Amino acid sequence: MQGPGSRADVDGGAAWVRGQAEVFEGDELIDQRDAALLDVGRPGEIGLIDLAVQEIAAGRAAVVHGFAHGDGGIVFAASRASTELTAFTVRHSSGFLCVALPRQRCDELALPPIFPRAQESPAATACVTVDASMGVSTGISASDRARTARLLAAPEAVPADFTRPGHVVPVAVGDGGVLDNAGLAEAAADLAVLAGSAPVAVFAHLVSPADATRMATDDELRRFAAAQHIASVGVAEIEAARRSARWDGRTAG
Numbered sequence: 001m002q003g004p005g006s007r008a009d010v011d012g013g014a015a016w017v018r019g020q021a022e023v024f025e026g027d028e029l030i031d032q033r034d035a036a037l038l039d040v041g042r043p044g045e046i047g048l049i050d051l052a053v054q055e056i057a058a059g060r061a062a063v064v065h066g067f068a069h070g071d072g073g074i075v076f077a078a079s080r081a082s083t084e085l086t087a088f089t090v091r092h093s094s095g096f097l098c099v100a101l102p103r104q105r106c107d108e109l110a111l112p113p114i115f116p117r118a119q120e121s122p123a124a125t126a127c128v129t130v131d132a133s134m135g136v137s138t139g140i141s142a143s144d145r146a147r148t149a150r151l152l153a154a155p156e157a158v159p160a161d162f163t164r165p166g167h168v169v170p171v172a173v174g175d176g177g178v179l180d181n182a183g184l185a186e187a188a189a190d191l192a193v194l195a196g197s198a199p200v201a202v203f204a205h206l207v208s209p210a211d212a213t214r215m216a217t218d219d220e221l222r223r224f225a226a227a228q229h230i231a232s233v234g235v236a237e238i239e240a241a242r243r244s245a246r247w248d249g250r251t252a253g
Contacts, residue, residue: 049194049241052233057195061085063206063225064187065218066234072221073205074230075188077197078153086149086202087142092224093204094215096169097145099152100124100185101200103172109152110159111170122180124173131166139167153200173199178239187238194241 052062059080065072074089078099090097103125106112111127131139132148139148148168151157174180177190188201206216209224216224225232241247 047237048231048233049237052191052231053194053241055231056080056191056201057197059085061089061230062191063221063230063232064184064191064235064238065221065232066236067182067184070215070217071184071205072216072218073184073203075184075191075201075203077192077195078149078200078202079192079197081146081149081153081202083143083146086146089202089204090142090145093206095204097149097167097202097204098126098169098171098185099149099200099202100171100173100189101152102189103174105200106170106172108159109157109162109170111162111172113172122174122176124171124181124183124185127170127172129165129167129169130162131168133161133163139163149202153198155198171203177242178235179242182235182239187235190238190242191233194238194246 052064055062056075056077059077059082061074061076063072064075074093076085076089078101086097106127111130113125113127115126130148130152131144132151135147136144138144145168148162148166151161152168152170171185173186173189177186177193180186184203184205188203189199192201193199206221206224208214208216208220210220222232224230
């Protein structure tokens with residue numbers, strides 16, 4: 001029996017997208033991007049990881065699945081966070097909006113862990129919550145949280161740019177990303193880097209469309225991505241990309 005992250009899991013993402021072909025092709029708004037979504041995984045066509053990276057580079061979201069403990073959800077580059085994309089993510093998730101960023105950057109921004117960090121643990125660590133100190137109202141609206149996310153991704157940001165506590169959860173991740181800990185936070189940060197952005201990414205766990213009392217299964221994540229015309233990718237493909245020359249090229253210099 002093959003578990004999460006297996007070849008079957010990776011192929012399943014493409015199968016779900018192709019399975020929605022009739023839905024997409026019946027839509028009068030189908031365009032070149034939708035055609036790419038339909039062709040993903042077909043011989044000679046764009047791969048799941050490539051499409052996800054392209055979408056994030058264009059300021060859109062991707063869905064990540066294939067985790068061992070149902071950790072899947074929506075991710076996008078924090079530097080490209082918009083009000084619309086943030087509102088969409090909040091609406092379809094638990095509303096618990098997180099931003100993955102390197103541990104060193106959390107230290108630079110004076111964002112301590114909510115609980116003491118285990119020295120040897122590679123796991124992502126939730127830090128004290130923040131809002132942007134200027135340009136926001138209550139901090140909880142989609143526009144406010146989008147601004148806070150963009151500010152967390154800004155290389156010029158300093159600790160005084162944030163108020164604490166707030167409505168966005170910074171999550172510190174290690175340099176090894178999904179290779180050290182295969183979680184949604186690490187996957188989000190790794191995809192941002194592959195897309196040419198800073199290693200800072202918004203992520204939120206998707207709630208089951210069928211049962212709002214639980215989180216989405218892998219099948220539901222794939223169905224959601226197909227129905228919403230969003231690229232989806234398995235964590236196994238992100239792991240493979242991290243081991244490849246494309247990662248070395250993105251992080252060189």
